[in-house]
Each structure stands twice: as C-alpha cells, then as structure tokens.
Amino acid sequence: MTNMTWSKWFVAPAFTSIFFLLGVLTLYWFMTNKLIQYLGRRGKHVDVPKVRTAVGIIYMLLLLILTQAAVNGTVNSWVFTNFEIFAIVFVSYFLMLQIRLWQLAAATLLFMLVNGNLGSWLPWAFAVVYIGFYFTLKQIRLHRHGSWRDFADYASATLIFSVILWGITKVRFDLHWATMGWEILFSFVLLTIMYFYVDSLFDSASTLAKLTYTTNFDDLTHVRNYFAFKNDFSCSFSGAQKEHGPLTLMLFDIDHFKHVNDTYGHLAGDYVLNTVAQLITKQLATIDPDLRLYRTGGEEFTIIFNHYTTDQARTHIDAIAQAVKNGDFQHANQEIAISISVGVTQLQTGDENQLDLYRRADQNLYFSKRNGRDRVTIA
Structure with missing residues (x-):
C-alpha cells in the first residue's frame, strides 16, 4: 500500500529514506544556486566552491543536530545512524572540506x-571510526583515477566503515543481527544512489560553468567580455538609480594598436592585449576586489566603478593608465611602447538609460584619442 495523506503515510521506510536523501541533496543544490545568483546580481565576486562548501557544512550540521535532537534520549536514538554516515560522506568525498x-x-x-x-566508551569508539572515515574518504577522492575504479574505491570504503559503525551501534543499542544487516545493506544502497546522483549534479554544474565561462569571458585575455559587460552594466545602472548611488564608467583603448599589429605582427598584438589585461586585473584586485575589467571590443576595455564618483575613481584611473605606460612590454626580443586613451564619466540625474552614460564615456574616450592620446578625459 502506498496511500499518502496528512494523517496516514503508508509508504515503506526505505522509499521514504531514499526520497528524503534526494530531497536533502536537491534542497542543498537549490539553496546554493540561489545564493550564488543573488550574490552575482549584487555585483559581488562569487567564489562558487567556497559558497558551496560553506552552505554545505552549515546545512549538514543543522540537519544532524535537528534529526538527532528528535530522537535523543529515546530507544530510537540509533535510527539516524545512516544519515550520520551520509553526512560525513557528503562533506568529505563530495565537498572536500578542508x-x-x-x-x-x-x-x-x-x-x-x-x-x-x-x-560511555562506545560513543567514543564510534567517534574515532567516524573521524577515520572522513580522512579515508578524503584520500580516496584526492587519488581518483577517472574510471570505474573510483566507484569501486568509494563503495568498498563506505561499506567497510558502515559495517564498523553499525557494529558499534548494534552493541550499544543491543540490536538484532538482522536489523544490523538490513541497515548496512540499506546504507550501501543510499550511498550508491548518492554517488551517482551527486556526481551527476557536479558534472552538470561543471558543464554549466564551462558554458558560462565561454559565454562571459574573452578567450584571449581571460577577462569578461562584452556580453558579461552588458549584463553587469545593466544591473549596476539599475542599482545605482534605485539606490541613488554613484556609478562611474571607464572606457579605454590601447593607443596605436593597429600600428603594433602592422609592425610587430598579430602575435605581438595578442601579447599586448593579454599583458595589458593581466596587468590591470592584478591592479584592480589591490584597489577593490569587486572591480572588474571587460574587453568590450578589439582593443577597447571597460571598467565599471560601482559606488564610486569620478572624484573617488580618478586616482585609481590615473594609476591604471600610468601602470600601462610604465609596463614592460617585450615580444620576440623587441620592446613595445604601450599607452592608453581613457574616457570617464559618472551617472548623472539626466541619464534616462544606460546608453546615455555609455555614450558620454565613449565621447570622452574619443576626445582623448583626437587630442594626442595617452590621456584621461573626465566629463
């Protein structure tokens, strides 16, 4: 019978446990994805692995405490042993918590x-084995082979430790051998489902991350591209208008870039683009970790200064331009002199949309280029 109502639940415990496990994992995935998206929309630099790890450890700790509190001090204190095993496998093998x-x-x-x-000595024995389980699985994960052997190593380790942990639990709670045997078997089934389910989630996340990277990052310079700029600039503009906060936009071109390509070759041009991008990216990290560099055209780059007025950003902009001018650009034993022309503006009350702001910055950039280059124009 599989009748399910608010007051009657005639579903086998095994099926309930499996769907509970899948629900726990799916909820974790849902929460982390929503948090990552929220932080991204707020313009924060998101370290996805750290977010997943932090949420994972807090989530599992809360679940362990809440589930154990529900049966603590009763004859059923052992019923969440499989969940405790599941939790340590999740944080050690899949999250790789340090x-x-x-x-x-x-x-x-x-x-x-x-x-x-x-x-009591039995809980101490359980704790020692539990800790050993954590470090064993971490070592197994670190030495993955990328083949069927990965599952064989995982399955054998989880089975051995599950037998030991359930053996201690049997002695402590005087369980029947049949009960212990069924619980070990069910633990193995749960952990096998968990292996393939979580692995598929992480594989999907890895594929999505690669697609996201390709969509949002420039293949040559590895900085964000025009597509990413459009999305981020739209969010920044909307946020600044809503909060009545400052927003400054910096556009710049590499001076005489066509001359670099024509004189030294296109490989030298690629070298210059990449070196300029990496030099500025490192400098932005020291100024403000939330500042991002975008390659928005052939030799054109953009920086969005969220929460900066032009006066606040001016010192950093001048320093960036000077750093490029002082940079050591050498390719094929030839020294190349590089400078940039810059156009800067900030959000004004008359700006009806982001195009107004962008157009003004672009006009300032071309003013710099028409008036000798290697200069910063702010208006």
Whole structure:
C-alpha cells in the first residue's frame, strides 16, 4: 500500500529514506544556486566552491543536530545512524572540506556533549571510526583515477566503515543481527544512489560553468567580455538609480594598436592585449576586489566603478593608465611602447538609460584619442 495523506503515510521506510536523501541533496543544490545568483546580481565576486562548501557544512550540521535532537534520549536514538554516515560522506568525498583533525574532534566532542554520551566508551569508539572515515574518504577522492575504479574505491570504503559503525551501534543499542544487516545493506544502497546522483549534479554544474565561462569571458585575455559587460552594466545602472548611488564608467583603448599589429605582427598584438589585461586585473584586485575589467571590443576595455564618483575613481584611473605606460612590454626580443586613451564619466540625474552614460564615456574616450592620446578625459 502506498496511500499518502496528512494523517496516514503508508509508504515503506526505505522509499521514504531514499526520497528524503534526494530531497536533502536537491534542497542543498537549490539553496546554493540561489545564493550564488543573488550574490552575482549584487555585483559581488562569487567564489562558487567556497559558497558551496560553506552552505554545505552549515546545512549538514543543522540537519544532524535537528534529526538527532528528535530522537535523543529515546530507544530510537540509533535510527539516524545512516544519515550520520551520509553526512560525513557528503562533506568529505563530495565537498572536500578542508577540516583539520582538531576541528573535527572538537565538533564531535560537542555533539557527544549535547547527546550526553561522554561517559560511555562506545560513543567514543564510534567517534574515532567516524573521524577515520572522513580522512579515508578524503584520500580516496584526492587519488581518483577517472574510471570505474573510483566507484569501486568509494563503495568498498563506505561499506567497510558502515559495517564498523553499525557494529558499534548494534552493541550499544543491543540490536538484532538482522536489523544490523538490513541497515548496512540499506546504507550501501543510499550511498550508491548518492554517488551517482551527486556526481551527476557536479558534472552538470561543471558543464554549466564551462558554458558560462565561454559565454562571459574573452578567450584571449581571460577577462569578461562584452556580453558579461552588458549584463553587469545593466544591473549596476539599475542599482545605482534605485539606490541613488554613484556609478562611474571607464572606457579605454590601447593607443596605436593597429600600428603594433602592422609592425610587430598579430602575435605581438595578442601579447599586448593579454599583458595589458593581466596587468590591470592584478591592479584592480589591490584597489577593490569587486572591480572588474571587460574587453568590450578589439582593443577597447571597460571598467565599471560601482559606488564610486569620478572624484573617488580618478586616482585609481590615473594609476591604471600610468601602470600601462610604465609596463614592460617585450615580444620576440623587441620592446613595445604601450599607452592608453581613457574616457570617464559618472551617472548623472539626466541619464534616462544606460546608453546615455555609455555614450558620454565613449565621447570622452574619443576626445582623448583626437587630442594626442595617452590621456584621461573626465566629463
């Protein structure tokens, strides 16, 4: 019978557990993706692996505490053992959390203290095996072969440690051998489903990340491209108007770039583009980690100064232009003199849309180019 209502739930526990596991993983994935999207819309620099790791550890800790609190002190205190196994596998093998031994020991000690298990040797034995399980899976993950052996290593390690942990649980709660056997089997089934499900999620995320990178980043310079600029500039413009905050836009061209290509060759031109991009990217990181460089044309680049007036950005803009001029550009044993022409403007009350702001910055850029180049024009 599989009838399901608010008051009656006639579904086998095994099926409930499987869908609970899938629900836990799916909810984790949903929350992290929403958080990453939210931070991106706020113009924050998002370190996706760190976000997934931070959310994962907090999420699992809360679930462990809440589930164990529901049965703590009862004869059913052992029923979430498989979930505890699932949690340690998730954070060690899939999230690859960098937890030190003393940190894991402290967390385990706190968990035992909450459960009032400090006076018995069996919980201590469980804790030691549990910690060993974590470090064993981390080593297995670090030495993946990229073949069927990965699953074989994962399955054998999880099965061995599950047997040991359930053996301790059997002695502690005086469980029947049949109960222990079924729980070990079910644990193996859960962890196998988890392996393929989570692996598929991470593979999908990796594919999406590659597509996102290709869509948003320039292949030559590895800075953001015009597509990314359009999206980010739209968000920045809307945010600045909504919050009545400052927004400054910097456009610049590499001076005499056609001459560089014609004189030294297109490989030299590629070298100049890449070197300028990397030089400025490093400088922006020291100024403000949220500042981003975009390649918006052949030799044209753009920087969005969110929350900066032109007066606040002026010092940084001058420093960027000077850094390029002082840069060491040598290709094929030939020294190449490089400078940039810059056009800068800030959001004004009369700007009805982002094109007004962009057009003014572009006009200032061409003023710099028509008046000797190697200069900054702000208006």
